[in-house]
Each structure stands twice: as structure tokens, then as C-alpha cells.
Amino acid sequence: MTKAELKNLKQLQQKKYRRLTQSFVVEGWKSITEFLKAGFVPQKIWAVNLPGTLSSSIKTSVNLVPMRMLKQASFLKHPKDAIAVFKMPSAKKIPAKGFILALDDLQDPGNLGTIIRTADWFGFKHIVCSENTVDCYNPKVVQATMGSLAHVNLYYTNLPKYLQTVNMPVYGAFLQGENLFKMSLPKSAIVVVGNEGNGIKPQTSAFINTKITIPKAPGAQAESLNASVASAIIMQEFFRRLY
Amino acid sequence: MTKAELKNLKQLQQKKYRRLTQSFVVEGWKSITEFLKAGFVPQKIWAVNLPGTLSSSIKTSVNLVPMRMLKQASFLKHPKDAIAVFKMPSAKKIPAKGFILALDDLQDPGNLGTIIRTADWFGFKHIVCSENTVDCYNPKVVQATMGSLAHVNLYYTNLPKYLQTVNMPVYGAFLQGENLFKMSLPKSAIVVVGNEGNGIKPQTSAFINTKITIPKAPGAQAESLNASVASAIIMQEFFRRLY
Numbered sequence: 161m162t163k164a165e166l167k168n169l170k171q172l173q174q175k176k177y178r179r180l181t182q183s184f185v186v187e188g189w190k191s192i193t194e195f196l197k198a199g200f201v202p203q204k205i206w207a208v209n210l211p212g213t214l215s216s217s218i219k220t221s222v223n224l225v226p227m228r229m230l231k232q233a234s235f236l237k238h239p240k241d242a243i244a245v246f247k248m249p250s251a252k253k254i255p256a257k258g259f260i261l262a263l264d265d266l267q268d269p270g271n272l273g274t275i276i277r278t279a280d281w282f283g284f285k286h287i288v289c290s291e292n293t294v295d296c297y298n299p300k301v302v303q304a305t306m307g308s309l310a311h312v313n314l315y316y317t318n319l320p321k322y323l324q325t326v327n328m329p330v331y332g333a334f335l336q337g338e339n340l341f342k343m344s345l346p347k348s349a350i351v352v353v354g355n356e357g358n359g360i361k362p363q364t365s366a367f368i369n370t371k372i373t374i375p376k377a378p379g380a381q382a383e384s385l386n387a388s389v390a391s392a393i394i395m396q397e398f399f400r401r402l403y
Numbered sequence: 404m405t406k407a408e409l410k411n412l413k414q415l416q417q418k419k420y421r422r423l424t425q426s427f428v429v430e431g432w433k434s435i436t437e438f439l440k441a442g443f444v445p446q447k448i449w450a451v452n453l454p455g456t457l458s459s460s461i462k463t464s465v466n467l468v469p470m471r472m473l474k475q476a477s478f479l480k481h482p483k484d485a486i487a488v489f490k491m492p493s494a495k496k497i498p499a500k501g502f503i504l505a506l507d508d509l510q511d512p513g514n515l516g517t518i519i520r521t522a523d524w525f526g527f528k529h530i531v532c533s534e535n536t537v538d539c540y541n542p543k544v545v546q547a548t549m550g551s552l553a554h555v556n557l558y559y560t561n562l563p564k565y566l567q568t569v570n571m572p573v574y575g576a577f578l579q580g581e582n583l584f585k586m587s588l589p590k591s592a593i594v595v596v597g598n599e600g601n602g603i604k605p606q607t608s609a610f611i612n613t614k615i616t617i618p619k620a621p622g623a624q625a626e627s628l629n630a631s632v633a634s635a636i637i638m639q640e641f642f643r644r645l646y
Contacts, residue, residue: 194624270513274629281628283620308625341643377526377642381437382551385524386517389635392628396636399620400584 273304516547
């Protein structure tokens with residue numbers, strides 16, 4: 161690994177630089193393999209070893225380096241056995257049917273990563289994010305997805321504008337709304353989950369047809385649920401209605 | 404705030420010191436108020452202001468200090484308006500009926516905090532933790548509970564031993580088991596959720612009567628769910644069967 165490559169890896173921790181180069185970093189063979197299987201194009205891979213499952217064309221492109229070098233380049237507290245730089249996939253069109261989760265200015269990388277992982281589990285492949293939502297290629301997000309970022313499509317867009325033009329029912333998670341567990345739900349729907357502290361912003365709220373609520377135990381004193389937990393409970397509800 | 408007090412606050416970030424002094428730190432009036440309402444005994448409170456809702460006896464015990472002092476003492480990136488030291492509640496007996504979540508060596512403070520917050524939402528007041536589970540008075544846990552730690556009882560114990568003696572059905576979350584959404588579930592039950600990386604350890608698993616699984620979409624490639632998400636989905640399932 162050259163000095164320039166090390167510098168490049170460090171710079172890729174910044175969103176600005178990721179956008180500029182249209183590339184992002186994945187650490188650990190377990191996750192890297194998920195991206196390779198999903199057809200992502202690696203620009204460079206450094207590793208301390210070669211898993212037997214790699215295709216021979218990938219194998220020859222891997223740069224074997226000592227662990228101390230990976231440690232230097234890693235963003236993780238506990239560096240893993242490999243680091244790869246991948247090209248971002250080209251922008252796709254948001255599908256016009258099915259279940260779509262929409263995130264309104266979600267800020268916490270761990271929350272977004274967990275949401276992507278949960279979406280992957282329940283087979284929901286599309287997440288629309290407001291432009292101010294934390295970048296899905298942020299290393300903390302990539303890390304928290306445990307490889308699921310390779311299977312789920314994220315679309316960053318002007319969320320109110322998107323909701324205004326879309327031809328699907330739009331739901332939103334609020335503290336006051338219809339009981340999620342008891343209401344009827346369509347197969348095609350957009351569900352908006354808001355920012356950790358402020359919920360859904362008024363400009364987005366304006367395009368929500370139906371407010372939904374995760375019911376709370378009578379007398380319970382918790383004020384709200386964590387955004388990744390709320391998203392998970394909403395997704396399991398749409399999932400269980402499909403089967 | 405004296406130098407000795409500042410040192411004490413810093414030391415309370417360590418589990419050893421918290422156990423020794425049987426006290427823990429809560430930051431921000433919003434959370435502190437939850438602990439006061441729940442009957443926790445404050446040993447000391449420092450704050451930049453006095454909320455109008457405080458009882459007069461508490462008000463007189465608050466030490467008003469400048470923000471720069473709270474900043475020095477705070478463990479948070481964005482320090483809040485108050486810091487309090489509370490006495491830990493005395494040990495209680497684990498109830499013999501109702502829903503009990505059991506955590507087997509959960510390590511991530513954010514996960515435990517989120518689980519406590521979700522339990523509070525669904526009205527489940529009892530969480531049994533293996534001795535190696537992250538301490539619930541860890542400042543990151545306290546922070547992630549958003550005040551819910553004041554409403555939920557945590558019991559640290561030898562988990563296999565507890566499960567061996569208990570007179571309730573014991574469920575465990577596994578990747579292979581009965582479909583959680585379709586199986587019948589009793590009102591009184593213990594459900595074990597395992598460590599983030601290794602799941603439930605064999606010594607604990609030996610006392611589990613029924614393995615449960617959160618169903619995954621056909622063809623989905625995610626290997627597992629985040630521990631706080633899995634716990635949330637299990638809790639919402641037991642909750643919805645109650646109403």
C-alpha cells in the first residue's frame with residue numbers, strides 16, 4: 161500500500177471525497193464478499209489472506225499486505241482482515257410499487273446501518289433517503305449493515321418532492337396515529353420514518369396520507385422508540401401481511 | 404463543583420467504581436427528571452438551570468454551576484444542562500410470572516440502552532442479564548435509554564443457573580426455530596437473546612425449551628438481525644398477543 165493509497169483511504173472517510181471519487185470503503189472479507197457477489201466493482205483490495213471462495217480473477221487483483229498496514233488504514237477500532245475500495249453503483253430509478261421505506265433526515269450512522277440490515281432480512285430492497293440523511297457510504301453505516309448494503313438500494317433525493325409526485329399511498333410514523341398492528345395495509349406503500357430528535361419535518365409531513373403509530377403499553381412512560389427499532393417494527397408488520 | 408467531585412464523576416465512568424460506590428451518573432434534566440419521578444435518590448445534582456417542574460426540596464439541593472463546568476465533567480460529546488449522581492436501587496427479586504427478556508452476554512451499550520427503551524415502551528419491566536452483559540449503568544447505556552432505565556428493572560445474575568431453577572417456559576432466539584409470528588405464545592415466558600457475535604452460549608442454551616426464529620424473506624441474504632432489533636420484534640410479538 162503506497163502513501164498515496166493510504167491517504168486516499170483516509171480521505172474516503174469524508175462524504176465530500178466519496179462523492180467526488182464515486183467510491184467507498186468496505187472492511188473485512190465477510191462484507192467485501194457480499195459486495196463482490198452482488199456485482200459491485202472493486203477498485204482495489206488489500207488483505208492479509210485470500211479466502212478460498214474467491215474467484216481467480218479477484219484473487220489475482222488482491223494486494224497481500226501485512227496486518228500492521230491494514231491497521232494503519234482501517235477506520236475500525238478492531239481492524240479486519242481486508243480493506244476494499246468499491247465503485248458506487250450508478251443511480252437507479254425508484255420503483256413505482258412494492259414496499260418503500262423513506263427516511264427523513266435520519267442522522268445516526270448506526271441507526272441507518274441497522275435499518276439497511278433489517279430491510280435486507282425482510283426482503284425490502286428500496287430505501288429512499290432525504291438529502292440530509294446520513295450518507296449510506298459513511299464507514300460507520302457500512303460497518304453496521306454487516307454486508308447488507310450490498311443487497312439494498314438507497315436513493316438520496318428531495319423527499320417532499322418525491323412524495324408529491326409518487327403514485328402510491330404514503331404513510332408516516334408518528335406518536336399519534338392509527339394502530340399499526342390493527343390497520344389494513346396495502347402491499348405497495350411508502351412509509352416515512354423521521355429524524356431521531358425531531359421526527360418528520362412539516363414539509364415532508366404535508367405529503368403523508370395516513371399517520372401510523374406503534375402502539376404503546378397502557379401507562380408506559382417511554383416517550384418514543386429508537387428510529388431503527390421503529391423502522392424494524394414497521395417492516396416486520398408489512399412483511400407479515402405478505403405471507 | 405470541587406476537584407474531588409469532578410474526579411468522582413470521571414471515575415463513575417468505570418464499572419468497578421460504580422459497583423464500589425453503588426452509584427451512577429445521569430446527564431440532562433429530561434432523563435434526571437425521569438429518575439426523580441421514579442423515586443431514585445439523588446446524591447448530588449449540578450445544573451445550569453432549574454426546571455419549573457422540580458419539587459422545592461429537590462430545587463434547594465441542586466448546585467447551580469456554569470456550563471463550562473458541566474462540559475468538563477460530562478461524558479457526552481454534546482454535554483447537557485445537568486449532571487446527577489444517583490444511588491443504585493437495592494436488588495429486587497425477579498418476578499415469577501409475566502414476560503421477562505433475558506440477555507446472554509450482550510456487549511454493545513447502545514444495544515442494551517435501546518432494548519431498555521423498547522421494553523419500557525411495550526410495558527415489559529423486567530430484564531435479566533447474564534453477568535457478562537454490559538453494565539446498565541454504563542454512561543452509554545444510560546444515555547441510550549432516554550430515561551427508560553428509570554422504569555425498567557435489570558437483574559444481573561448467573562443466567563444458566565437462573566434458567567435452571569425458574570418455573571416458566573424458556574424461549575430462545577435462534578436462526579433456526581419456530582416461526583415467532585405464527586406460534587402460540589404464553590403470557591408468562593422468559594425469552595433469551597444472545598450476544599451480538601456469538602448468539603446464545605451452550606451453557607444457557609441447555610435450559611431453553613423452545614427455539615424461536617424471526618422469519619426472513621425467501622431468498623434474503625442478511626445473516627442475522629441486530630440484537631436490539633431482534634429483541635424489539637420479540638417484544639412487540641408478546642405485546643400484541645396481550646391485547
